[in-house]
Amino acid sequence: MKARRSPALSSVALALLTLALAPLSAHADKANAEGRALGHIKNFPGYSLDDNDQAYSLRDIVVDADGSEHVRFDRKYKGLRVIGGDMIVRSDRNGTLVEMRRTLTRAPKAELKPAIKQGQALQAAKAALGGDANGQSPELVIYARGDMPVLAWDVLVVGEDADGTPFEKHAIVSADTGNLLDNWNDIHTAAANGTGKSLYSGNVVLTTNSVTGGYELRDPSRGSTYTINMKNKSQGGTIFTDTDNIWGNNLTSDTASAAVDAQYGTALTWDYYKIVHGRNGIANDGKGAYNRVHYNRSYANAYWSDSCFCMTYGDGDGRSLRALVSIDVAGHEMTHGVTSRSANLTYSGESGGLNEATSDIFGTMVEFYANNANDAGDYLIGEKVMISKAFLRNMMKPSADGASADCWYSGLGSLDVHYSSGPANHWFYLLAEGTNSSLGASPTCVAGNTRVATGSGSLSGIGRDAAAKIWYRALTVKMTSSTNYAGARAAAISAANDLYGAGSTQSNAVAAAWSAVGVN
The missing domain is CATH 1.10.390.10 (Neutral Protease Domain 2)
Known part of the structure; x- marks a missing residue:
């Protein structure tokens, strides 16, 4: 079933003054940025849509070279998470409010008495999307991606699509009618110093980790990013090891060849974000994601999963697709992680x-x-x-x-x-x-x-x-x-x-x- 399309929302940019980026003279204090931003939320409720029933949790802080602060918050209403209620508070180097950016159009005012109970919401989600709750209870939330915030259940159902891709789908079920308001998948798919002999990129240099008896395909210089061999299964897997630090043979006959592509793509993506954009890893915390290659049998896709903070690559079906470990696919999948740790654009x-x-x-x-x-x-x-x-x-x-x-x-x-x-x-x-x-x-x-x-x-x-x-x-x-x-x-x-x-x-x-x- 396709998700019902939410009404168009336009980003609200409430410019209070014009600020041009200037040379560094006094770098903002990140430790106090959250407090300053929370103060602006409370002092300017017309811009933030704040009231006494709302609370905020910090998601991210970005500080420009001139000391300008961009503080991103998630919102709660009477203790319930507000889906679509997130907001960015921008202050200048002196702590003066510049703008607030949000897509929330109205302050939440929903009644917190669900007519639809947890069990009913779960059954509605399973009927619409398949899968099972896997022991997780539906969460009562405020759904605010439409024009009017409403009470809803966020039901997480997990399962496997027909092509073998696992899914972790959120079904947003109206707590008033039981109708499916929206849904998205937390599995983000693609449509579809040793020597590495890759499938697609030729012979490349890899940074590896020395262990007893040889080396493992782990990069200590990039957040300990590593690659594991799923051996055509969907669970388990072991990290690639080697005795001479030469990995793969440029052919699929060596399972390490695809691993080289994945590890190389991960290193490139890490370096691109760090050198070009100053981002230290996918979550900007210096920690590396990891790769899973040779996932399942004839699996013709690749995906990012936020829950494992990892990329998964299939070997392709041999008819339409080869192993999905090329550079652009690796960069694509890791960028889903960057998005989830920043704007967190809902996948519908x-x-x-x-x-x-x-x-x-x-x-x-x-x-x-x-x-x-x-x-x-x-x-x-x-x-x-x-x-x-x-x-x-x-x-x-x-x-x-x-x-x-x-x-x-x-x-x-x-x-x-x-x-x-x-x-x-x-x-x-x-x-x-x-x-x-x-x-x-x-x-x-x-x-x-x-x-x-x-x-x-x-x-x-x-x-x-x-x-x-x-x-x-x-x-x-x-x-x-x-x-x-x-x-x-x-x-x-x-x-x-x-x-x-x-x-x-x-x-x-x-x-x-x-x-x-x-x-x-």
Whole structure:
């Protein structure tokens, strides 16, 4: 069953003053940033939608070089978690409030008397999505991704899809009617100093760990990231070890070959985020995720799981897909972890499409960052792992895959999130490369409620590095869990203004590229 599409929500940017990023002179004190932000929430209830029934828990703090603080909170109402109630409080170097960003449209005022009991909610979730609760009780919450916050049950059901992918699905069941209001999956899929001999990237350098009798495929320099062999099973697995520190043989006949790709992709992604964006690991806490390769039999997919903080890769079915361990797939999957630790874009509706697009965007950027002649950077997703087709997704013209949308239109949120990602992927390509890049021409969208681009407008790109920095800032300090495409446009423009100045070439290009994919 498809999730019911939530009404469109636009990000609320309550600008109180204009702040340009300045050279460092007095770095903000993170230890006190939370208290300052909480003070602003209480002092400006018209902006925060605060009242005495609400409380806040810290999710993240980002401090700019000039001392500006961006403090992200999750919200509770009378002790209940508010889904879609998260908020970012921005203060300048002196602690003065600059803006609050939220997608919540009304303060929660729901009655806390559910007509539907826990057991009924569980049965409704299982009937709609399958799976089982696995011993976990439904949680009473406030669901605020729509126009009016309502009382609901968050029911977690776990199971396995037909292709063998495990699922951890949240069913949001109305506590008044028992209807399914929304659902999403915490398993985020992709559609689909030793020497490593990889499947896709040639021979590469790996940082490994010395152990008694040899080495293990663990990287102490990158948060102790490691790779385990699932041996075509869905449970268990053991870390790869080797006696001579030479891993794989460039062929599938050696199970370590795929492990090399996974470990190499993880190292590249770690380095990209740290060197380019200053992020120390996926959760920005210096801790590494881990890889599981050779998952199940003929499993033709890959996924990120937040619960294990790990990436899982199948060997493919041998007909349409090979082992899904290419550089861009690795970057894609790890970026789901970055998203979950920042904007936490809910994996349904338009926010789900933006979640997937974010992984495609940064998976592509990791591929360019790698500068590997065996897998050169491009705007195709998964081209190395495909057998029957040329790619999983195409950012230059997303509709080329036969399912994705090039342009925003009113029904976009009802698509599978891998396909509603299309307009954001298309936007990023136009922003970075323009309409007539040597990498490929990209059509623009014309007026009208159409999902396929047919226009011939002309845009100049600002370069992929600048585009990526804008989108990373939008993700980490502007967007909230329910941000939709209109909110993403506002967030990206605000991020460009912060980095390059209001009215700058970059900021104007961001707006023009969104308009070129139908987001105005």
